[in-house]
Amino acid sequence: MSPSIEMTLLEFFKRARRPLYYKSKLNQLRNHEVLSLGGVRQSIGQRRFAYGQAYLKKLTKGQYTFVGLWTLPSKPERQDCWIQGTFTLSKGVMHFESSVTIAHLHGFFKVCRYLGVHKRACVTRYHRASEAYRQAQRQWEQQWEDSENEYTTHLEPEDFSYTLSIRIGPRPSRSDFGCWFLAHEHSPLFDGEVMSFHNLNLDRVDFDTHDRMVTPPRSALIQKREGR
Numbered sequence: 001m002s003p004s005i006e007m008t009l010l011e012f013f014k015r016a017r018r019p020l021y022y023k024s025k026l027n028q029l030r031n032h033e034v035l036s037l038g039g040v041r042q043s044i045g046q047r048r049f050a051y052g053q054a055y056l057k058k059l060t061k062g063q064y065t066f067v068g069l070w071t072l073p074s075k076p077e078r079q080d081c082w083i084q085g086t087f088t089l090s091k092g093v094m095h096f097e098s099s100v101t102i103a104h105l106h107g108f109f110k111v112c113r114y115l116g117v118h119k120r121a122c123v124t125r126y127h128r129a130s131e132a133y134r135q136a137q138r139q140w141e142q143q144w145e146d147s148e149n150e151y152t153t154h155l156e157p158e159d160f161s162y163t164l165s166i167r168i169g170p171r172p173s174r175s176d177f178g179c180w181f182l183a184h185e186h187s188p189l190f191d192g193e194v195m196s197f198h199n200l201n202l203d204r205v206d207f208d209t210h211d212r213m214v215t216p217p218r219s220a221l222i223q224k225r226e227g228r
Helices: 009-015 022-027 102-152 160-168 207-214 217-226
Strands: 006-008 033-045 048-060 063-070 081-090 093-096 194-196
Touching (some): 006 009, 009 093, 048 217, 063 102, 081 102, 081 217
Antiparallel strands (some): 006 093, 033 194, 063 081
16 A cells, blocks of 8 residues: 655645635635635536536544545546545645545646636636726715705705715615625635634525535536536
8 A cells, every 4th residue: 555645834835826825714714614725616518517617625623634626628538537635734745645636636726727717717807897896986076065065055955865876876786796705795616714614594604506516426417417
């Protein structure tokens, strides 16, 4: 039997092409919390989805699991994959279980690189949408101020707030600019975000967000197979 693989956290994040400060994020995880290295979901019709996800989850003290999932339709030679394994962490060194091979880690790092490509495109869309949102906010606020000044000069302004809302329309919303991550106040592709499985009752983490970030891999593979 070949010896189990060991790797420092810094080397792991280098190979995953993620910021080295993610090391401290991982060290600060509480039991059952997840550190996302990216998550993307695309519709493939008939209420089915394809996914790309990579994340690390703390199981208990010193015990973790890593998961890489890829079912997105892309290049013909890029096969669907589900890579998962556990490791212990001690003094900044990851000790992988004996069943984890170099090929498994290579596959996981590939998923991270694929997600990196999607993230770069998402960041561009995010920044464009964010700038458009800020500009729309400034314009709306200026219109409101100008109109408010006009109405308040009347001797008996009646319900001018309601009147102004009819005149200039509702305040711009983040959801108006075609970027899911901006609309829901998440970083692009969830990269670097921490989520607790105990937080699903909070407004910020609903089941749709959970599915985009950490969907059950077996379910994702079944959806892809049924969609063919």
